[in-house]
Amino acid sequence: MCATHLRLNRADSAESAPQNTNLLGLDAVRAWAAVGVVVLHACVPYSNPDVPGLTWATTDTPHSALTSLMWAIEIVIMPIFLVMAGILAVRSMTSRGPLATLKSRTRRLGWPLFLSVVFLIPVDLYAWLLGWLADGVITPRQMRTLKFAEGQDEHLWGLSHLWFLQYLILYIAVLAGAWKWLQRIEPKTVFRIGLPLTVSVAAVVLCFHPEVVWGFQHAFLPVPAKWLYSGCAFAMGVLIARADADLSWLRQVAGRAFCPSALLCIAATVLGIWVLNQRPSDDVQYASAFPVVVSRVTWVSLALLTVAGATGVSLSLIGIACRRVNKIGPVTQRLATASFAIYLLHHPVLVLFHVAAKHGMPSASPLLKMSLGTIIAVLVPVGMHFVFRGMMARRASTVVSQGDQDAPSILTMPTTSEESASERRLAG
Template sequence: MPKILPMTTAANRPSSVSSEPHRNHFAGIDALRAVAAVAVVVLHACVPYAQPSMAGLSWSVHDTPSEPVTAVFWAIEIVIMPIFLVIAGFFAARSIAYKGAWSTAANRLRRLGWPLLLTTLFLLPIEFYTWMLGWVAEGQVAVGNVRRMKFEGGIDRNLWGLSHLWFLQYLMTYMILLAASWSTLVRCTAGQIGRIALPGCFLAAVVALTLRPEVVWGFQHSFLPVVSKWVYSGAFFAAGVFWYRLDPELDELAERGSRLLGPGVLLTTAAVCIGTWWLGVIGDPAMWIGGGWAGIDPEVTTEKFAGQLPASSLVMRSALAILSVGAASLITFALMGISLASVNRLSPIMKSLANASFLIYLLHHPVVGLAHIAAKFALPTVSPIAKVALVSSLGVAAGWSVSWLATRRRQRIREQSQASQERPQSIAFPQRSETEVAKTRAA
């Protein structure tokens, strides 16, 4: 266990230290964040071809199932959000330690709140009609239903919510809670964090996933935070916060994180195999999923067995939860450690991708949904793997190109400003009046 370091706060920090240290040390984390943003696009690009699919997730179309795509989909699904949440928790704690709790929270709320508001107002309507286009093309709904926004058979039960933007909403709530509890957290010792806090995070995630398997193995869609999903995600965010208290420069993780990769891969493989089997056994997701506005009791009523145990038993669900949380935890810290140890400086392409990662996350969803519709009807004979590659490329390009254009515009404005400041200015010499000139000639 790393030795906890003395914690500085905004109140006791020397006046000469006014801001967070330079972050070149964390170039590996920036690279990991960029790759993870691409992985999110790949995850969504796999949705129409995954079988079993994610219960409760409404998508624009369904296409030809593929076993390799299914394996990739579920492997990414298990680990991707824990990676973002642990990183977010770590850097939230780091910023608070150097800049103060409430100033950091206010800054984060502005940085997350405005994108959440704007994308909710402008992007979600585009996404809705993209989904309706796919549903009409597949014959799931009639055009009249779309105009009236009234659907039959409960097809829209998981349509209404923040879509992929839930992550921003949850982060904002975590930041408020972290700022409010920071004065208590800084008093925690290394022993308390190692023996109580981190195991508590693991336990909270396992309990949430046991009670509500749809946190990972389904999709909970709502305009407000879903308690089970909020607890599960918050456990990983809190793990990042506590890890900062133990290893604020991530030196220990960079040195030893690679050791976690092997066990993490084994647990992820086991979780994918057992989880997909479990979904196939459970059957109709309406019998167990409790997400969105449906309010359906998530109790599973299947009579199928795994050995001598019912597939719906608490033992089966808790075993799957332990595998899933263990895999997510090991892979997250392993990839963070490997990235830190292997990346000291970002290449121009990786730096550009890292800078674009937030826009890729924000903008890719409707692009991917529309690309799936086009791929299904325009490329019916193309393999699902090729379609995933094509759709992923388009989804990444959407956010990356917007980021590149914005960067070029800022650079052009900066160059014009510098040029105007460096342009030589003519000096106006004082001019003598005609009377003074006449006096000079007379003299």
């Protein structure tokens, strides 16, 4: 995988630079949101109840605090990434045009997706099966032949965490197709109508398909309900960027909105965990989608709290970061630079740690194991990213050196001060 792919978000930040708007906050949010994804997955073996529809490599000692932490992150983490993706897509299409943006994003998202499906998904698969083998769920023969008992592999096959890349390519394609129409409408009118509409659509989707958030839908092709719900968050970013390019409105309201939004997120987390602990459904068809029976009022309440908490916390964190972050520290900068590598590579590293920790440290605290797993699953991809980038830099330096020796009379083009400043500014 080439360095351009691993530094996907670097180009996104570069597209923001010509508009003279300080969006270092987006780099900071992206850096720590990537860590949040790792924390979310690090909590999975210790959750109780289990995530409906999610098959993990192993289960370990349940821990109530880690269960709450996992669900609180689950509510907000993907909306954060999708809102930022919508904002950056609009900025790119404004400066470069829809077709150029679509080609660029398709190339820089599509190649990592393709290569990950070919190389990373098989690694993920056998990491999962190793955990099952260690737990006695399958035999060595089943692991070798990939033939399982009926229903045993029901939720095993799919794109795993790579669904985000697939969905994002489709969202950008839809935005590129609608760009001319969007340009003809007054931005603030679109925002006033579009934002309440997207929030309403997201709530309606959750009323009928709570498993979009309160479960996991694993497939190789987009799941309509999940694609629509996630698309609402992307659309929010598009609407905000169209109506307010420098995010001044978001900066102003973020501070006041954060505390109420956090309380809504906490309420959604508490209610969601309570719902998951209710009596399993006797209806086999219904249970396959979401395995509990509660009243319709509870479903609606959970949907409204989830959407309100996710929307409020996502927009508040982005707004606060854009308002307050004027300089990025070295740790945040390295995390932001390697955020795409963290996203791609943390899965098998974390799963192998979970299996090793369960059988190698059976009496250790779940908090300790979760913390160690998070640290390892962040540091390994970050280290791989910078080692790979160093190798590519040395290779490029060697090529330049050889070119200078072959053609000593050709003067190299100096880097402009503006480009140098941009390179120093970028965190990812």
